[in-house]
Amino acid sequence: MLLDAALGEPRWLWDRVPHPAVLMGRAVGWCDRVLNRGTARRARGVAAMLGLGLLALGLGWGLAQLGPTAEVIGAAILLAQRSLVDHVAAVAQGLRVSLEDGRHAVAQIVGRDTGAMTRSDVARGAIESAAENLSDGVIAPAFWFLVGGLPGLLLYKITNTADSMIGYRTPRHEAFGWAAARFDDLLNLVPARGTAGLILATHGLWRRWEQVAREARQHRSPNAGWPEAAMARALGVALSGPRSYHGERRVFPYVNAEGRRDIGAVEIEAACRALWRTWGAALVLVTVLALLL
Secondary structure, X not given: OHHHHHHOOOHHXXXXXXXXXXXXXXXXXXXXXXXXXXXXXXXXXXXXXXXXXXXXXXXXXXXHOOOHHHXXXXXXXXXXXXXHHHHHHHHHHHHHHOHHHHHHHHOXXXXXXXXXXXXXXXXXXXXXXXXXXXXXXXXXXXXXXXXXHHHHHHHHHHHHHHHXXXXXXXXXXXXXXXXXXXXXXXXXXXXXXXXXXXXXXXXXXXXHHHHHHHHXXXXXXXXXXXHHHHHHHHHOEOEEOOEEEOOEEEOOOEEOOOOEOOOOHHHHHHHHHHHHHHHHHHHHHHHHXXXXX
16 A cells, blocks of 8 residues: 555556556456357356456466565555546646646546536546545455455456446446446445445544435445545535436436535545545554454
8 A cells, every 4th residue: 555655657667568457458358349249148247257257366366476575566556546646636737727627637537428517517526536436446455455365356456347347237238247247346345335434434424424324325336325425525515416428418316415516626635635534544444454463
């Protein structure tokens, strides 16, 4: 965690060799091209995830045999705190220049349409991405590394990568991506709730747990709603709400609907501080667990 926070994603390295996440994406893409055809697509998707999962476990076990240095480097590469904060902060910086710059920056981290976003829409998108990726990119990888070492971490990352690529309810991927989406839901069950707890704890908001839990259960995702609802209350803002995907306007209920809706760069920067505060609490927690165990 400390290495990742200090170094992030050094471009001099990843401009020369492919990042492990890129290699995982290529593996998932290959499965999608080769197996996602014909009949029994759900069964084919299950087989793809079994193969990818076994490959990840085997690779993690092999790398772990090289010793603790290889494990530490591998884990640092696959954690994404510094990268997450940098990308979210870039949206705030863009908004301070112009709305168009803010839209361009947020388009790098969200999947929704950005061309017609207002300043508040841009800020909400950045903050939602910050909360969800804090769980997916930092807390969950750290949790599975703690539980299962490098094999556990690689299993989580390949599953999360597969979910982000094929785990959508589209005509092409609803059947084939079913296994990836469901397994990702399972692996994020504990980390998502843990992330929400850490956010609330570091902002003195433990009494809001029941409100967060109620809204999280109503969220379109079984896990993303937890850190999102907690972050909304930590910042005092309303998140989620209407947005557009592929030209289609979709209306979702607001999370923390009583929070501020007219938001911008200031709130995004507050979200970045919340990311570091939560990361610090997680670092203390895993250090204590390491000492106890």
